[in-house]
Each structure stands twice: as structure tokens, then as C-alpha cells.
Amino acid sequence: MPPEAIRHLSQDPVLAAIIEQTPAPQPAFADWANDLYLALLESIVSQQISVKAADAIFRRFRALFADNYPHADQLLLLTTDELRSAGLSGQKIGYLRSVATFAGEHSLDRAYVDTLTDEEIVQYLLPIRGVGRWTVEMLLLFVLDRPDVFPIDDLVIRQRMVRAYPERTAGLTGRVLYKVLHEIAAPWQPYRSTASRYLWKWKPA
Missing domain, CATH: 1.10.1670.40 (Endonuclease Iii, domain 2)
Structure with a gap:
């Protein structure tokens, strides 16, 4: 500290x-500390389940992609049944698609996000289905390393x-x-x- x-x-x-x-x-930075898009997907998968279960589902989810990375355009092409095979609920599938759609229309690059204030980031990400203020604050703390959250x-x-x-x-x-x-x-x-x-x-x- x-x-x-x-x-x-x-x-x-x-x-x-x-x-x-x-x-x-x-500091609890993940391997994808510089990848806000991937962090958003992981935060959706982790909602209301244990860490162990979330880690397993997220691994299976990433394994659906050839390079183990859920590119937004590829994610949107997967069927509901394909996504369910990773252990995802229908609601979370909708939320993940919302993240992918947002990423296709808005910048999630650190170079851009780092120019925003904490509250601007909250308001920027809240339109994504399944993302609330608490989720964004956890990203501010543990992914973006903001000092005053x-x-x-x-x-x-x-x-x-x-x-x-x-x-x-x-x-x-x-x-x-x-x-x-x-x-x-x-x-x-x-x-x-x-x-x-x-x-x-x-x-x-």
C-alpha cells in the first residue's frame, strides 16, 4: 500500500x-487488468455464483473460441445452445451479448477509458444490461486501479x-x-x- x-x-x-x-x-489485479472488455464479461459470469463455479464456467465459455478469446463479433454469432453448453443461464447470455454489442459500438480501450473520471466511467458503462454501479466500482478498483473508489x-x-x-x-x-x-x-x-x-x-x- x-x-x-x-x-x-x-x-x-x-x-x-x-x-x-x-x-x-x-492488489488483486487479474491477468486481463488492461482488458476492460474481458473483465466485463467475467464480471457478468461471476454474478451470484461462487468463485469456483464462475472460474469453471468462464473457462468453458472462453474455450468456445478458437484462440480462447471471446471476440465481440464472434460472441454474437454463437447460438444460445452453444453458450448454454458452457453453463451459462439464459439471462447471463443476454448480458454477455449486451457487453459484446456495446464493445462493437463504443470504445473499451484503456487509452480512452483512462481519460474519463470515475463517475464518467460509471455512467458510460451503466447502459450495458447486467452492469450496475457496484459492478463498475469493482472494475474501477481491481481492473482500472483507481485510487479513490x-x-x-x-x-x-x-x-x-x-x-x-x-x-x-x-x-x-x-x-x-x-x-x-x-x-x-x-x-x-x-x-x-x-x-x-x-x-x-x-x-x-
Whole structure:
């Protein structure tokens, strides 16, 4: 973790204690860290199933292509039965086709995407069926390596923050809780990605 990020985040005494008692998280970049298109396909396959199952299905999905790469034009030519043979549901097949269609009409090159702000990327990718804000925020964190992402829609992040800041969050729900969590995280800027990685790895007593 960047030392300047640790110094900044440690100004919050609660977060400082979490950092002190938690091993430094390692960046979780995939082999396709520079391939946003492939990352989007993998994120669709991974939705609502175990990591083990997702990895197996994604391997079978990629094996449907001659060079093991699901080129958008080739993906759109595959039949539903061919895609189902990899273990994909009908809904996910529709989502994968939506990613492929988007990739054929819009740029997903890092050279272009890196010119956009975090929120611009969220709004750019949300029109893809099956892609929500949480999905894009995970891509911002783990594929695009953006430093100041606060994935408040992630259940674990919310649970850990409620556990860490009980005096500020006790009894709060819904929009009120979201507002307070944003207020807690505001001083962490511009290193909220590092804070989030620590919260994910932290194991409360």
C-alpha cells in the first residue's frame, strides 16, 4: 500500500487501528487488468455464483473460441445452445451479448477509458444490461486501479463500517445510513480505495 495513503488514512483513529491490526492487502489485479472488455464479461459470469463455479464456467465459455478469446463479433454469432453448453443461464447470455454489442459500438480501450473520471466511467458503462454501479466500482478498483473508489453499495463494506463506527451508525438504515457512511469516508479522500481494501480484509474481533 502507498505509504502516503497509509499516513493520510491513519489520521482517522478508527481506521488507523484497523490498518495496524490488518495485514496489508495485496492488489488483486487479474491477468486481463488492461482488458476492460474481458473483465466485463467475467464480471457478468461471476454474478451470484461462487468463485469456483464462475472460474469453471468462464473457462468453458472462453474455450468456445478458437484462440480462447471471446471476440465481440464472434460472441454474437454463437447460438444460445452453444453458450448454454458452457453453463451459462439464459439471462447471463443476454448480458454477455449486451457487453459484446456495446464493445462493437463504443470504445473499451484503456487509452480512452483512462481519460474519463470515475463517475464518467460509471455512467458510460451503466447502459450495458447486467452492469450496475457496484459492478463498475469493482472494475474501477481491481481492473482500472483507481485510487479513490468508495463502493458503498458493497454489503461487506457497509457491515464493516457499521462495526467500526457503532457510535455514529447505531440504528441507522437506508438513506440515512448511506449519508453517514459517506460522511465518515469523506476525510479518507483521495485514498478511499486503500481504505476499502483494508475494510474488506479486516477481521473484527
